[in-house]
Structures are given as structure tokens and as C-alpha cells.
Amino acid sequence: MNKKIIALAVAAAAFGTQASAVELYNQDGSTFSIGGHVSVSAKGNMGDVAINNDKGITTGYSDGSSTDIIANSPRINFTATQDLGNGFTADARGEWALNYLDGGANAFTTRLGYIGVTHETFGRAVAGTQWSPYYDIAGIADMPIAFANDFLYDNHGALGTGRAENMVSYRNDIQLGDNLSIFGGLGIQDSQTGFDSRGQVSLGANFADFMVGYSYNAGDRTDGLTTKEEAVSHALSAKYGSYGNGLYVAAVYTMNEYMHGTSNYNTGSNTGEVLSDSDGIEFIAAYAFANSLNLSINYEAVEGNDKSVVDGTVYSQMAFQAEYNITPTFVTFAGYQLDLGNDQNEKENDMWNIGVRYYL
Structure with a gap:
């Protein structure tokens, strides 16, 4: 694991990937910091909204557009690191989603909780609820604040496609030259209700500013099914x-x-039916100007290849978005998402989102 990667790994553990945290303690090889972000935005739809019954079956549609004030995935985290000597660094993180708009009883819900150990040569091992090796490959388009990569979050905790629960993982990066490295990861998840134990492997390469990668994710599933099937991606x-x-x-x-x-x-929309065969597609192109204005366009679709459920487009959408850093920790954002249609007899529903985010 090269020095650049180990530095990024420890920094991500200590401060997060989008903004620095507040370091409260740093002495004798130990650090402790607090980070996260809070957001408030107005989010609205421009069409009719599906009405689902208690089984998730669409029974009708409500009329007209609507606007809601939402929090856009706020979180708070606490991170500690410790120099173990001989090139090893340990880190521990707890991260919780915040519910601060509607006064709900579940003010805090767990997002992340893990312990990791990193070494420049031997790589990084992590145990707990964490971002998975699969996400290292599949999450590279999951960037904008307002709209991005929905299909990764379909049962992502149990399937290990996003924040994987009950996972032990290992990652390493091997530098082959000044501009070339290869990286890989392994992950194993314990069984959960409706999901047997799962495994995943990721492999990729970085060359200058380019990256390519592949990941395999598999394990048996009964959740949402009448028989046990192997869920594979x-x-x-x-x-x-x-x-x-x-x-x-x-x-x-x-x-x-x-x-x-x-x-x-x-x-x-949620009919509660699992697709035996599907494809997911995500594409993003963004350009950040020197004044920090970042403009992007992204496209996402899920295509079903299951004649008994959906043989065609499950959903497809395109979003135009802008983000602007007033300061390094205070960001404004806006996005408009076009619903490009589906083959589920669901009505199209364009959406917009505009708000602010403050990074701790």
C-alpha cells in the first residue's frame, strides 16, 4: 500500500472524504475528531405521486406537485486514530444519521461503526458497518448532493453495495510506477434476516487521472422471495x-x-417485487471551475430482464445539477431531475432540489 493511499485511508477515517473535521485532540500518536454535515433543502415533484398500499402495490396517484423541506442525509461522526508503531495505524469511527426536522423519536440512526488497522505495505483491514469494496468500484458516480445513483442503495446494508453491515474487509494498493497502481479489496458479511452470508471482491487500476475497476458480489437471499436464490452482482x-x-x-x-x-x-414507487435479472447504468460528467462552481449532468437507469416482473425499463432519469462553495465548509446546491420514463405503468415525475449544506 503506497504512502499516498495510506495517507488517504487514514485521512478518510479521521476527517471524511468531502471536508475536514474538527480535531479536538492530537497528542502522543493519538487523535480524536468530530465531523459530518447538516443540510436543509426544498425538494419538490412536478407530477403525480404514486399511492401504495400496505404491501407496496401502487393503487393510484395523488394530484399535482408538492414541495417538502428535507435534510439531505445529515450525519455526525466521531473518529479516533492511534499510532501502533512499526508502521501500523488504528482508527475507529462511529457515524449517525440525524433527524432534526420533524422531531421524530429516532433522532439518531447508525450509518457507520467500525475499527480499522492500516499499514503502508500490508494494506488495510476493517471490521464493522463500513463502505464496502464493491462501493469502491460502483460508487464513483455517486457524487452530487441532490441526485445520484439510487440503485446502489436498494437493501445496500444487507447486500453490501453501499454501507455494508456486519462486514470484515481487506484492501491494498500496489504502486507499479509514478503514475500506475493496482488496487483490490475483499469483503465478507455475516448472515442477516433474509440474507445469508455474502462475499465480494474488487480489483482496479489507476493510471495518471484514469481509473478502471471490477467488483463481484454474491450470497443467497430469501428476503422478498418465496425461494432461496443467489443474489449476484x-x-x-x-x-x-x-x-x-x-x-x-x-x-x-x-x-x-x-x-x-x-x-x-x-x-x-415500490411494488416489493425482486427482479431475477437486471442491469444498472449510471453516468456523470462534471466540471468544477476555479471559483468552485461545479456543474454536472448525470444519467441513471435500471433495466429489468424479468418477464414475470418487469421486462424493460424499471426507471430512467437524468439530472442537471450545480454546487457552489461559498466557503470550503458551506455549500449551496441545486438540481433538476427529469423522469425519462419506465415500463412499469408508473407516471413520470420530474423533481427539483435546492438547498445548503454545512460541513463540520
Whole structure:
């Protein structure tokens, strides 16, 4: 694991990937910091909204557009690091989602909780709820604040496509030259209700500003099914650049069996049926100017290849978005998402989102 990667790994553990945290303690090889962000935005739909019964079956539609004040995935985290000597560094993180708008009883819900150990040569091992090796490959288009990569979050905790629960993982990066490195990761998840134990492997290469990667994710599933089936996903991805720094282009393509349902998180559609065969597509192109204005366009679709559920488009959408850093920690954002249609007899529903985010 080269020095650049180990530095990034420890920094991500200590401060997060989008903004620095507040370091409260740093002495004798130990640090402790607090980070996260809070957001408030207005989010609205421009069409009719699906009405679902208690089984998730669409029974009708409400009339007209609507606007809600939402929090856009706020979180708070606490991170500690410790120099163990001989090149080893340990870190521990707890992160919780915040519910601060509606006064709900679940003010805090767990997002992350893990312990990791990193070494420049031997790599990084992590145990707990964490971002998975699969997400290292498939999450490269999941960048904008307002709209991005819904299909990764379909049962992502149990399937290990996003924040994987009960996971032990290992990652390493091998530098082959000044501009070339290869990286890989392994992950194993314990069984959960409706999901047997799962495994995943990721492999990729960085060359200058380019990255290409592949990940395989598999394990048996009964959740949402009448029989036990193996839920499998193959993810391919490629990117150029760094999001928020000049030109950034990324694309993700996934081939799946029993991984996704007929859901669209932005429209509220959820029939509760699992697709035996589906493909996911995500593409983003962004350009950040020197004044920090970041403009982007992204496209996402899930295609079903299951004649008994959906043989065609589950959903497809395109978003135009802008983000602007007033200061390094205070960001304004706006996005408009076009619903490009589906083959589920769901009405199209364009959406918009505008707000502010403050990074701790």
C-alpha cells in the first residue's frame, strides 16, 4: 500500500472524504475528531405521486406537485486514530444519521461503526458497518448532493453495495510506477434476516487521472422471495479526474440477479417485487471551475430482464445539477431531475432540489 493511499485511508477515517473535521485532540500518536454535515433543502415533484398500499402495490396517484423541506442525509461522526508503531495505524469511527426536522423519536440512526488497522505495505483491514469494496468500484458516480445513483442503495446494508453491515474487509494498493497502481479489496458479511452470508471482491487500476475497476458480489437471499436464490452482482466502472477539481467523468454498469426490486427512491414507487435479472447504468460528467462552481449532468437507469416482473425499463432519469462553495465548509446546491420514463405503468415525475449544506 503506497504512502499516498495510506495517507488517504487514514485521512478518510479521521476527517471524511468531502471536508475536514474538527480535531479536538492530537497528542502522543493519538487523535480524536468530530465531523459530518447538516443540510436543509426544498425538494419538490412536478407530477403525480404514486399511492401504495400496505404491501407496496401502487393503487393510484395523488394530484399535482408538492414541495417538502428535507435534510439531505445529515450525519455526525466521531473518529479516533492511534499510532501502533512499526508502521501500523488504528482508527475507529462511529457515524449517525440525524433527524432534526420533524422531531421524530429516532433522532439518531447508525450509518457507520467500525475499527480499522492500516499499514503502508500490508494494506488495510476493517471490521464493522463500513463502505464496502464493491462501493469502491460502483460508487464513483455517486457524487452530487441532490441526485445520484439510487440503485446502489436498494437493501445496500444487507447486500453490501453501499454501507455494508456486519462486514470484515481487506484492501491494498500496489504502486507499479509514478503514475500506475493496482488496487483490490475483499469483503465478507455475516448472515442477516433474509440474507445469508455474502462475499465480494474488487480489483482496479489507476493510471495518471484514469481509473478502471471490477467488483463481484454474491450470497443467497430469501428476503422478498418465496425461494432461496443467489443474489449476484457484477460491477464495471471507469472514471477520469477528481470530482470537484476540473473535469470529472465516470460511468458504472452492473449486471445483477436478485439484487434489485422495482423501486425508484425519488418517485416513491415500490411494488416489493425482486427482479431475477437486471442491469444498472449510471453516468456523470462534471466540471468544477476555479471559483468552485461545479456543474454536472448525470444519467441513471435500471433495466429489468424479468418477464414475470418487469421486462424493460424499471426507471430512467437524468439530472442537471450545480454546487457552489461559498466557503470550503458551506455549500449551496441545486438540481433538476427529469423522469425519462419506465415500463412499469408508473407516471413520470420530474423533481427539483435546492438547498445548503454545512460541513463540520
